[in-house]
Amino acid sequence: MAQAQTTNATTEAHGGAHEDVGFPPFATETFGGQLLWLAITFVVLYTLLSRLVLPRLSGIIENRRAMIASDLDDAAAMKSRAEEAGSAYEKSLAEAKGRAQALAQETRAKLSAESDAKRKALEADLNQRLAEAEATISSKKSEAMSHVDAIARDTASAIIERLTGKAPAPQKVEAALNQIKA
């Protein structure tokens, strides 16, 4: 309604200046020119888009897709390498632990054997010294005992000399002592 009113109003205002034109989209005499230029434009547009623009655009998108895919592949490869390295590390760690344990065992065994040997040597040494000391003691003891006779003799003659004022004959003292001893 509004449309019709305005159209009427303008037709009145312009005194039918546009009446010879009619409705432009239905003006058949313009169809040829429009079709010609549409054909030219669209063929050029299609050619430029399909030969130049779209290959470039899909190239960019494809390139990105390939790049992301290869990056993901790289990441997966790196991850598996890292996992491999991790397991190798675990393995070598376990090996090293085993070796360290064996070494510790060996060292402990060696050390205890050494200390055993040292202890035994020391004991033998001590025993020997003990025996030597015992021998010394017994020899000293017998030596001391052998001096006892002489001391007794000297003492006895000294006592007699004091009592009698004259030194007794050593043979008599000797005989008396032997008598007491017996």
Added chain:
Amino acid sequence: MASPIEQFQIKPLIPVINFTNSSAFMIGAAAVIVGGLLYATRNRAVVPGRAQSVAEVLHDFVANTLVDATGKEGMKFFPLVFSLFMFVLTANLLGMIPGFFTVTSHIIVTFALAMLVIGTVVIYGFVKHGTHFLGLFVPSGVPAWLLPFIVVIELISFLSRPISLSLRLFANMLAGHIALKVFAGFVVSLLAAGGALTILAPLPLLMAVALMALEFLVAALQAYVFTVLTCIYLNDALHPGH
């Protein structure tokens, strides 16, 4: 005040080669498309900037629409569908600029584009499938006595496709621009009328602003509708079995 249909007038610019304002805007639209897309993709960046993102979104949008309707083998029509979508969209949007001519508001242009689509469907259908393409008009599982009617109906529906495809776009662009012009004209008329009527002038102005927004939506939507229908019709050429 000019008539609301004056904006659709074809004005010769170089009469010898039939070059008119319509021709100029067709070339302008093509130049905007090619220039814009080449500019947007000039860096071939892996991480796209703003312009390149827009170009990629347009590319993926049309590609997805085509693949959804026709499957992977439909991608051989991608340059055609992309060209049609971009041309219609750009022509529609260029027409939204005040004073600019709208190429798609002429039935002969939209009809030519529709015939390009239907022509592609028919020629590709016959080249690819031969007479098997005619199976498009003979749905399977229809009783024999009903078949003649069905074939006639299918034939009519097929023949009406270029008409509906072109009329839809043409009528939308035409009606929208006329409505805009009428409401804009009301503003001027009311201002000129003076007195109480002048106070009412902002009302049609508000309406014109709202219509402008609506027309931007229509411009994009009709380009999309044209593209979707093109894809659906191309699917018939690729897979004629109902």
